[in-house]
Amino acid sequence: MLIDIRDLHRVYQVGESEVRALDGVDLSIEQNEYVAIMGPSGSGKSTLMNILGCLDTPSSGSYKLKGKEIAERTDDELAQIRNAEIGFVFQTFNLLPRADALHNVELPLVYAGMRHEERRKRAKESLELVGLGDRMKHRPNELSGGQRQRVAIARALVNKPSIILADEPTGNLDSRTGEEIMAAFEAIWKQGNTVILVTHELDIAEHARRIVRMRDGRVESDQVNANPRAAVKPAVAGPS
Numbered sequence: 001m002l003i004d005i006r007d008l009h010r011v012y013q014v015g016e017s018e019v020r021a022l023d024g025v026d027l028s029i030e031q032n033e034y035v036a037i038m039g040p041s042g043s044g045k046s047t048l049m050n051i052l053g054c055l056d057t058p059s060s061g062s063y064k065l066k067g068k069e070i071a072e073r074t075d076d077e078l079a080q081i082r083n084a085e086i087g088f089v090f091q092t093f094n095l096l097p098r099a100d101a102l103h104n105v106e107l108p109l110v111y112a113g114m115r116h117e118e119r120r121k122r123a124k125e126s127l128e129l130v131g132l133g134d135r136m137k138h139r140p141n142e143l144s145g146g147q148r149q150r151v152a153i154a155r156a157l158v159n160k161p162s163i164i165l166a167d168e169p170t171g172n173l174d175s176r177t178g179e180e181i182m183a184a185f186e187a188i189w190k191q192g193n194t195v196i197l198v199t200h201e202l203d204i205a206e207h208a209r210r211i212v213r214m215r216d217g218r219v220e221s222d223q224v225n226a227n228p229r230a231a232v233k234p235a236v237a238g239p240s
Contacts, residue, residue, distance in 0.1 A: 003029040008061035021047040023217035034189040036197045036205035039214035049198045054078045087156030087164045091171035093148045095140045102136040105155045126154035146177035164195045182207045183231030
């Protein structure tokens with residue numbers, strides 16, 4: 001079992017009031033699943049994403065990643081888990097504006113202490129995987145929105161993590177470019193990665209093979225998606 005969550009609670013103190021962002025969540029995800037977690041604003045999906053990504057810790061309950069209890073990890077250990085096990089893709093890309101695509105992608109490997117030659121090789125392989133082998137020396141302002149998001153996906157892949165965790169990955173893109181980004185996630189999943197999308201958009205969630213719907217801090221439904229949406233085209237078909 002890659003992810004095993006049991007009776008997970010996250011309570012925030014806001015003034016004199018308590019806000020129950022998560023209220024008894026149970027969720028299991030196996031290696032190489034393609035899962036969408038969706039729900040309206042306030043449903044708890046973003047809080048769950050933060051806990052899955054080891055950016056936050058639960059108030060109570062259990063979250064085991066590869067059999068290890070996350071609540072027992074120190075801050076340094078959580079940082080190591082984030083760097084080694086989880087590749088993040090955000091709505092806002094989070095690229096360094098003055099760095100070219102290659103340097104943006106290799107940054108996690110710099111933090112991991114990898115030697116220059118090896119990290120360059122891995123970064124180039126990741127960019128080629130998402131169809132940007134000819135854009136390695138371009139800075140973010142020289143790339144389209146879709147290309148920037150593909151750089152972000154390449155950066156998420158470069159450490160060969162257990163999980164690709166994507167938070168509203170098409171939120172800043174037009175619908176066609178968004179579909180092409182979903183094609184990139186499809187290709188990544190087919191190569192053996194575990195992909196978890198967090199979204200409020202049903203048409204994006206429908207690309208996944210399993211859809212978990214949240215409401216009021218709880219899992220409302222958890223269903224296999226028997227008819228996933230087809231991707232527009234392979235991510236390697238060319239720049240967008």
